Amino acid sequence: MRKIPFSVQILAGLVLGVVLGLVARQLGPVADGSPNWLTSTLDTVGSSFVTLLRVLVVPLVVTAIIASIANLRGVTGAARLAGQTLLWFAITALISVVIGIGLGVILQPGNHTSVGEELAKEPSRVGDWWAFLTGLIPSNILGLSASTTVRESGATTSLSFNVLQLVVIAIAIGIAALKTGEKAEPFLAFNQSALSVVQTVLWWVIRLAPIGTIGLLGNAVAGYGWDAIGSLGVFTGAIYLGLALVIFVVYPVLLKAHGLSVRRWFATTYPALQLAFVSRSSLGTLPVTEQVTERLGVPRSYASFAVPLGATTKMDGCAAIYPALAAIFVAQFFGISLSIPDYLLIVLVSVLGSAATAGTTGATVMLTLTLSTLGLPLAGVGLLLAIDPILDMGRTAVNVAGQALVPTIVAKREGLLDEEQYAHATAIPSGDVTPAPRAAVVG
Numbered sequence: 001m002r003k004i005p006f007s008v009q010i011l012a013g014l015v016l017g018v019v020l021g022l023v024a025r026q027l028g029p030v031a032d033g034s035p036n037w038l039t040s041t042l043d044t045v046g047s048s049f050v051t052l053l054r055v056l057v058v059p060l061v062v063t064a065i066i067a068s069i070a071n072l073r074g075v076t077g078a079a080r081l082a083g084q085t086l087l088w089f090a091i092t093a094l095i096s097v098v099i100g101i102g103l104g105v106i107l108q109p110g111n112h113t114s115v116g117e118e119l120a121k122e123p124s125r126v127g128d129w130w131a132f133l134t135g136l137i138p139s140n141i142l143g144l145s146a147s148t149t150v151r152e153s154g155a156t157t158s159l160s161f162n163v164l165q166l167v168v169i170a171i172a173i174g175i176a177a178l179k180t181g182e183k184a185e186p187f188l189a190f191n192q193s194a195l196s197v198v199q200t201v202l203w204w205v206i207r208l209a210p211i212g213t214i215g216l217l218g219n220a221v222a223g224y225g226w227d228a229i230g231s232l233g234v235f236t237g238a239i240y241l242g243l244a245l246v247i248f249v250v251y252p253v254l255l256k257a258h259g260l261s262v263r264r265w266f267a268t269t270y271p272a273l274q275l276a277f278v279s280r281s282s283l284g285t286l287p288v289t290e291q292v293t294e295r296l297g298v299p300r301s302y303a304s305f306a307v308p309l310g311a312t313t314k315m316d317g318c319a320a321i322y323p324a325l326a327a328i329f330v331a332q333f334f335g336i337s338l339s340i341p342d343y344l345l346i347v348l349v350s351v352l353g354s355a356a357t358a359g360t361t362g363a364t365v366m367l368t369l370t371l372s373t374l375g376l377p378l379a380g381v382g383l384l385l386a387i388d389p390i391l392d393m394g395r396t397a398v399n400v401a402g403q404a405l406v407p408t409i410v411a412k413r414e415g416l417l418d419e420e421q422y423a424h425a426t427a428i429p430s431g432d433v434t435p436a437p438r439a440a441v442v443g
Helices: 006-027 037-074 078-107 129-135 163-206 209-223 226-257 262-279 282-295 300-313 317-333 340-357 362-374 378-413 419-423
Strands: 144-151 154-161
Touching (some): 006 209, 037 209, 037 262, 037 300, 078 226, 078 300, 078 317, 163 282, 226 262, 226 317, 262 282, 262 378, 282 300, 282 378, 300 378, 317 378
16 A cells, blocks of 8 residues: 555545445435445444544644744744734635625525425524633633433433634643743653654554545445435535635635745645545544645644644634525525625624634534524524535535645745745655654744
């Protein structure tokens, strides 16, 4: 396998995943209605791979951000660097939401659908600005939270972590270590060693990406029911057209405007984009996104801060294009006219509100946040649930693309980008089980 380029392995996984998914769909469910053996196997393989990636998110985010702050101590203008990152998050989100609004007004998806009003129902989870603000305060050192689900078979409790809280915790620890001074040097050295160990384990998991791709995409083809697209064809087409305009037009224009090779950027980042598409998880893709961003020549000390922050707050697909188009769809479906102030509210919520979805299922929460802000019926969310998994693939890929793009642009603007490394950057090579050479640490 080491002789086969990693890109070829990923492509083979995509093809094999589609084929096995079609076979599993053809087999159909077993007698009692449960999934057949092939569908269950694909689901287990795919979900296990994403679980492995997510396991590494906590130690990677915490150790990387602490190391990043330690590396930035000798840099003047570190606050400016953070400010530029947030500014470009907002700029690209603004462009994306304007595209979404434009497509909604032109294509009129809510007036071209055969979906029935009986499918309208309110979601179980609703976006809340106050919940976002209070959610920034960690309830424990790991940012963990527990939820209990009660079913007829009994109650089950699951644990989850809020990555935005982890970022807050890591920033606080990193700053405290710097303020402590010489006494904190052993801690910072240990943290750097721990980061190196985590990165090595990360590469072992990344090597499993072709197998994970087979399971994730195969399960998607087998289980999501592509027939659901029919009644919402115009809406689905509008979403993917908007996503395509952002990732294949807007992002390349921004790269070109900063004197960066578009072909080189796509050639390096596509493993993360492919994984995001099939896994539908920005957090699960986070370790790969950070690796490809560093391979582009973005200093580790900056990438280890900007990419985790982007994974929680930078969502051009889920928090800009989708809620804008979906809100217009709901308004058109229920015969509600939107005014210019309403469209401006959509822009405001999309640019500022993506952080409110951090650590949650972003698109649905973001949509309810937009609908409630505009006073539109929350029941409209139920109309779109049937095709949400299909849309989520494209949305997540665009999210991850933006999370890799902004640090690259900001590093170039601030003179931090290793342009020679960028010019020769490549995707994850075959046989590489250790982190690739990095750009020089800032400062």
